[in-house]
Amino acid sequence: MxxxxxxxxxxxxxxxxxxxxxxxxxxxxxxxxxxxxxxxxxxxxxxxxxxxxxxxxxxxQLPPRAYQPAVSRETRAAVGQRLAEAIAEEQAFERELLLSLVSDVVVGAAEELRRLGQETTEANLTDALALGPSFDVLGAPALLAMRGLIEDGGPASAERRELARRAGREAVRERLRWKREATHGEA
The missing domain is CATH 1.10.1660 (Multidrug-efflux Transporter Regulator; Chain: A; Domain 2)
Structure with a gap:
């Protein structure tokens, strides 16, 4: 050879x-x-x-059924169904938690707008939280901050609600900083 x-x-x-x-x-x-x-x-x-x-x-020379799957089709289907249900339950919990914190993020954003001497109208809040027609999740710091709050787990405690308000305030500051940089970059 x-x-x-x-x-x-x-x-x-x-x-x-x-x-x-x-x-x-x-x-x-x-x-x-x-x-x-x-x-x-x-x-x-x-x-x-x-x-x-x-x-x-x-x-x-191998027997015809030598390559059987380790798990039957019925077992895979049953366990897969349960896994899908568990994922749906987790997503429902996350959604419920998100919705419980939304108003706190808006309150925090309104507090920051007032501190900056701006009106807390729907248009100003929508713009400040980057939720307008050209919405982009990566350009919406409040959403990213809320995602972080969810990943910590647990119910909407007083501490978590304060963190949501802080996320709203920081989102306004971040959005204004981004707008200043975009304006200065175009000039």
Whole structure:
């Protein structure tokens, strides 16, 4: 066997289109014998030509249902359904928490607008929270801050409500800073 025909286990697995672990299991179970070659250093190599023939003939000898999935279709469906329900429950909890904090974010934004001497109209608040027609979640710092509040978990406590108001105030400051930078960048 020439160096060119000699393959490592990983290279042989690639040639056969299987995972190297699959090929190693076949070697361990004695499915491949004739294609296995050991060099003077004791390393295992596989003869490419013999391997193809031996692989195909040993696969034909396997029982027809040798490759059964580890889990039945019914079990996968039942567990998958339960997992989907758990995800839906988690999303409902997150939505409920978000909605409980929304008014606090708006209150915080209004507090900041008043501190800056601006009116707290719907238009000003919508603009300050970057929720206008060109809405972009990445350009809406209040939404990103609220996402962080949700990831902390737990109910809407007094501390969490204060954090939501702070998020509203910071969102206004961030939006104004962004507008100043955009205006100065165009000039």
């Amino acid at each position: 020439s160096e060119r025909e000699r393959l490592s286990i990983r290279a042989a697995a690639r040639m056969l289109g299987v995972a190297h672990v699959t090929l190693m299991k076949a070697l361990d179970r004695g499915r491949l014998v004739e294609s296995v070659v050991r060099d003077a250093a004791g390393r295992t190599w596989l003869d490419a030509d013999r391997l193809r023939e031996e692989w195909e003939s040993s696969r034909k």
